Amino acid sequence: MAIFLDVVSWALLILGGFMCFSGAVGIHRFPDFFSRMHAAGVTDTLGSSLILIGLMLQTGWQATVLVKLALIFLFILLTSPTASHALAKAALHGGLRPKLGKPEVSDEIPEKFGKPRSESVNNQL
Amino acid sequence: MTIKSSRYTISLIVVLSLIWIGNSGFYNAMLLSFGAVSVLFVVFVAHRLEIVDEESQPLQLGRRIFAFWMWLLKEIVQSNIQVIKRIWLGPKSISPVVMQLKMSQQTDMGKTIYGNSVTLTPGTVTLDIEDDVMTVYALSYDSIQYLQGGEMDRRVKRLED
Numbered sequence: 001m002a003i004f005l006d007v008v009s010w011a012l013l014i015l016g017g018f019m020c021f022s023g024a025v026g027i028h029r030f031p032d033f034f035s036r037m038h039a040a041g042v043t044d045t046l047g048s049s050l051i052l053i054g055l056m057l058q059t060g061w062q063a064t065v066l067v068k069l070a071l072i073f074l075f076i077l078l079t080s081p082t083a084s085h086a087l088a089k090a091a092l093h094g095g096l097r098p099k100l101g102k103p104e105v106s107d108e109i110p111e112k113f114g115k116p117r118s119e120s121v122n123n124q125l
Numbered sequence: 126m127t128i129k130s131s132r133y134t135i136s137l138i139v140v141l142s143l144i145w146i147g148n149s150g151f152y153n154a155m156l157l158s159f160g161a162v163s164v165l166f167v168v169f170v171a172h173r174l175e176i177v178d179e180e181s182q183p184l185q186l187g188r189r190i191f192a193f194w195m196w197l198l199k200e201i202v203q204s205n206i207q208v209i210k211r212i213w214l215g216p217k218s219i220s221p222v223v224m225q226l227k228m229s230q231q232t233d234m235g236k237t238i239y240g241n242s243v244t245l246t247p248g249t250v251t252l253d254i255e256d257d258v259m260t261v262y263a264l265s266y267d268s269i270q271y272l273q274g275g276e277m278d279r280r281v282k283r284l285e286d
Contacts, residue, residue: 019205019209022209022212022213025212025213026208026209026211026212029215030212030216031216034250034262035219035221035264037250038247039208039212041208041244041245041247041250042205042208042209042212042247045201045245045247046201046202046205046247063147063150064148064149067148068147071148078241080245081240081241081242081244084244085241085250085251085252088250088251088252088262089253092252098221098223098262099221100221100222100223101220101221101222101265102220102222105222105266106223107223107260108223109223109252109260110253110255110260
């Protein structure tokens with residue numbers, strides 16, 4: 001049983017590590033600020049949850065450690081979208097505009113965000 | 126103090142005590158009394174701040190929120206796989222779009238849950254919410270079409286009533 005738990009937990013830890021690594025690669029490969037935020041989202045959600053679940057299996061069912069890991073999981077899932085949203089909004093207010101793949105099907109960014117900075121006006125990908 | 130607000134006070138005391146006990150793991154009188162003092166102090170501060178209400182503790186969501194979380198976790202896993210595929214395929218595989226979508230939620234809480242769920246699923250980020258229109262930025266048109274299909278919108282709407 002202990003070996004089985006170890007195998008499952010290591011599989012989850014390695015998979016989670018791979019997710020975090022993919023997120024980091026995505027941050028470097030994607031072309032602009034807004035798409036990079038999505039790559040960071042992979043690390044935030046699946047990467048951290050797999051690692052935390054893997055760690056929970058390593059605790060030997062100590063209640064206080066399990067509760068702490070579960071709380072970390074919950075707080076990450078509650079705070080990371082708030083942070084992403086704040087980042088995106090701050091970038092828009094700063095005049096940054098996303099590079100678009102298909103500007104013809106996209107809607108306009110609301111006017112209240114002000115004028116885009118000159119270098120991000122030509123926003124075709 | 127009305128009956129309504131004492132309900133939120135009691136739930137705040139219960140939640141804070143569970144957090145203390147769950148994190149401390151010591152059951153001797155001294156540490157438990159420290160916990161009681163801390164809980165009472167936090168409840169006092171929360172009352173002074175006037176944040177003991179249905180907004181800070183959405184008790185009316187009840188058990189339905191757990192079913193929603195389970196469904197949301199499944200969606201998060203699926204959209205993560207999509208984004209990871211795009212990361213390894215390279216920047217040519219993405220085609221970002223910005224779209225304005227109607228949302229059917231009436232309450233601030235419903236709008237917040239919907240907006241945060243959209244942001245939490247990789248591949249879509251809520252840029253802005255004004256009245257009942259939200260501006261979403263997505264890595265590809267598929268994710269927008271999925272949101273336009275309205276399953277997430279309906280499930281959040283159901284949490285409201």
